[in-house]
Amino acid sequence: xxxxxxxxxxxxxxxxxxxxxxxxxxxxxxxxxxxxxxxxxxxxxxxxxxxxxxxxxxxxxxxxxxxxxxxxxxxxxxxxxxxxxxxxxxxxxxxxxxxxxxxxxxxxxxxxxxxxxxxxxxxxxxxxxxxxxxxxxxxxxxxxxxxxxxxxxxxxxxxxxxxxxxxxxxxxxxxxxxxxxxxxxxxxxxxxxxxxxxxxxxxxxxxxxxxxxxxxxxxxxxxxxxxxxxxxxxxxxxxxxxxxxxxxxxxxxxxxxxxxxxxxxxxxxxxxxxxxxxxxxxxxxxxxxxxxxxxxxxxxxxxxxxxxxxxxxxxxxxxxxxxxxxxxxxxxxxxxxxxxxxxxxxxxxxxxxxxxxxxxxxxxxxxxxxxxxxxxxxxxxxxxxxxxxxxxxxxxxxxxxxxxxxxxxxxxxxxxxxxxxxxxxxxxxxxxxxxxxxxxxxxxxxxxxxxxxxxxxxxxxxxxxxxxxxxxxxxxxxxxxxxxxxxxxxxxxxxxxxxxxxxxxxxxxxxxxxxxxxxxxxxxxxxxxxxxxxxxxxxxxxxxxxxxxxxxxxxxxxxxxxxxxxxxxxxxxxx
Numbered sequence: 001x002x003x004x005x006x007x008x009x010x011x012x013x014x015x016x017x018x019x020x021x022x023x024x025x026x027x028x029x030x031x032x033x034x035x036x037x038x039x040x041x042x043x044x045x046x047x048x049x050x051x052x053x054x055x056x057x058x059x060x061x062x063x064x065x066x067x068x069x070x071x072x073x074x075x076x077x078x079x080x081x082x083x084x085x086x087x088x089x090x091x092x093x094x095x096x097x098x099x100x101x102x103x104x105x106x107x108x109x110x111x112x113x114x115x116x117x118x119x120x121x122x123x124x125x126x127x128x129x130x131x132x133x134x135x136x137x138x139x140x141x142x143x144x145x146x147x148x149x150x151x152x153x154x155x156x157x158x159x160x161x162x163x164x165x166x167x168x169x170x171x172x173x174x175x176x177x178x179x180x181x182x183x184x185x186x187x188x189x190x191x192x193x194x195x196x197x198x199x200x201x202x203x204x205x206x207x208x209x210x211x212x213x214x215x216x217x218x219x220x221x222x223x224x225x226x227x228x229x230x231x232x233x234x235x236x237x238x239x240x241x242x243x244x245x246x247x248x249x250x251x252x253x254x255x256x257x258x259x260x261x262x263x264x265x266x267x268x269x270x271x272x273x274x275x276x277x278x279x280x281x282x283x284x285x286x287x288x289x290x291x292x293x294x295x296x297x298x299x300x301x302x303x304x305x306x307x308x309x310x311x312x313x314x315x316x317x318x319x320x321x322x323x324x325x326x327x328x329x330x331x332x333x334x335x336x337x338x339x340x341x342x343x344x345x346x347x348x349x350x351x352x353x354x355x356x357x358x359x360x361x362x363x364x365x366x367x368x369x370x371x372x373x374x375x376x377x378x379x380x381x382x383x384x385x386x387x388x389x390x391x392x393x394x395x396x397x398x399x400x401x402x403x404x405x406x407x408x409x410x411x412x413x414x415x416x417x418x419x420x421x422x423x424x425x426x427x428x429x430x431x432x433x434x435x436x437x438x439x440x441x442x443x444x445x446x447x448x449x450x451x452x453x454x455x456x457x458x459x460x461x462x463x464x465x466x467x468x469x470x471x472x473x474x475x476x477x478x479x480x481x482x483x484x485x486x487x488x489x490x491x492x493x494x495x496x497x498x499x500x501x502x503x504x505x506x507x508x509x510x511x512x513x514x515x516x517x518x519x520x521x522x523x524x525x526x527x528x529x530x531x532x533x534x535x536x537x538x539x540x541x542x543x544x545x546x547x548x549x550x551x552x553x554x555x556x557x558x559x560x561x562x563x564x565x566x567x568x569x570x571x572x573x574x575x
Contacts, residue, residue: 012044012057014064014077025121025172030078031068035061036125036154038082039089043151051093058094062119076116078172080125080154084111090122091115125154128161128174142363160363175374182371185351190344194400197342202258203402209259209333212282213403215297216306218380218410220434221417222485223292228430229482236430236480237439238490239420239448239472243353244435246372247455247470248409249341250349250462253278255404257337264329272334273312278408279334281307283327291320292426293414310411314418340462345400349375353469379406416451423447431482438480448472 014033023030036043042051044061051057061077068075081090084107096117103116114123139146142160144153161177183191197203241247255278262268264281272279283305288296293314296303305327315322323329340346349372356368379401417434421444428441437444455470479491488503 012047012049012060012064014061014068015045016068025076025078028116028121029073029075030121031065031075033077034155034158035077036080036082036151036158037090038150038154039086039093041149041151043149043155046152046155048149048152058120065119076119076121078121078123080128080158081122082150082154083126084113084124087112087115087122087124094120096120123172128157128177140362141366143361161367174370175378178367178371178374179378181367182348182352186344186348190348193344194342198400198402201256201337203256209261210403212304212306212333213280213407214380215299215304216280216308216380216403216407216410217295217297217311218377218406219295220410221293221414221432222434223429223432224482224485225426225430227427229484231481233430233440233480233482235440235476236478236490237442237444237474237476238478238480239437239439239444239474241435241472242468242470243356243372244413244470245376245409246349246353248412249376249405250346250459250464250470251412252340252462253338253412254341254408255335255337256339257335259333259335259404261331261333264331266323268332272332273309275336276338277334277336278338278404279309279332280404280407281305281329281332283307283329285325285327287326289322289325289327291315291318293318293418294322306407308407308411310408310415314411314415317415317418317422341405342400346464350464350467350469353467357468375401376406376409379403420444420447420451430480431485431488433486438482442476445474448474 014031023032034043034045037051040051042049042057044057049057065075065077079090081087094117096115100117101115102118103114105113105115107113112122112124113127114121116122138144138153138157139148142153142157144156148156158177161174161181264283269281285296285303285305286301288298288303289305290296291314294307294311296305298304305322305325307322312322352368352372356365356372359365359368380403413434417432417437421429421432421437424439424441424444424447428439428443430438430440432438452471456465459465459467459469480488481490482488486503490501490503
């Protein structure tokens, strides 16, 4: 694709309606034109033009839209805006006022994610990058020449992620884009078998159970040891699991049958504890209780607790008794039919993993990595209405991944992280991010090796020998400094040179990228302080301006500390 500079906006053209029917964004009819903008330029179907003339491009687009509209249709144009903070400028250029706004959605920070007007739907393109607000990163990731204008680069990212079939429409989230691409790898007969299995098993629960399943914790383990924060550490061991959440889906412990619901009582729970049944215990409270490996879900001012067998095993590891919490335990849902997911589905997952592992470019690797990450999350979404309409999901394997599968994978991953951490102890752990454990103590290596031997033998037994899926690997002898959850710096060899690699989830990347050495970190505390966008506060994502570097206020508040509450019960017994 070549960069094209136009002398007049009149050269901007929309596609003919004959090129394909309009598509849907919610209840709105949207034309199939691909439109992207960074606030200074706009690309319409690979044609680039400046928009510094007070939104003249938008005027041209509206005029063309009116020509194509039918009397009985209210078509709109879909415009990808580079990131949400630019939305105000775009609205000004397109001469949109409050009176013209039909629909609007803002996130918790107040950033507009999409906005609907009489003629346009503006959407935050930044979400296609997973929330990475530094668009310049896409040039390296997708091997795009830096001479190419940003709006055209934005279109290339969309084109790269969408299905190869030319008739497939563009989607509006990265998850849907990569899903459609991945589904092309699955045969018609495999899709048909998945649907038949779901129907035969009566796996679609009642509305009430689905709501509670979706309220279950989808979070991983996030932990930073206060004793190691802000310290310049050497010879740190970094253990990382290959595709942690995906690997959990190959276990033989998933609830395959119809979920039955019984009123909560401790005796029923004790019986289930000693069986191979799959179950959840559901409760609600006005209070938030938290532990290292479990975070409740807050909704409408209430805290919901939906606990699986692996959550309880994690509590046993930590010495936490959740039944001492002030929680109204309502019911137990269980099924006796437990086993492995459909072999067609597992084959598909393994194919995606192999494509990720063998990817020749960073863009291809990101495509399949994102797909694998989104799969479990898809099961955690609301899908009841579509499940009840068999025609709509007949060829759509994304609905095979249901909420009970997702929460099982999440809870198993959390439990495994806690169990392995306990092999060296919490005091000897620097930080945990579910699939990653950092420690100065190499005693955990023996536990990781034993775990890998077990995983390798199991995967060979079920027909997937030779894969690295679910295996732990580690690097050592790295220099390291940890600030808080998912914010740290470590040394890394690059082109035979030791360089500093920052990881700053939720923080201002432009500021952190200025720090090139560990000496820079200590010399530029002012850069680090005050640039936090979000932190995990007692298990809930919250936005704050607390500094990452310690000061009296931060240390007094103990803002980032995870607390383990209500200890004390026998490890050999259920609660």
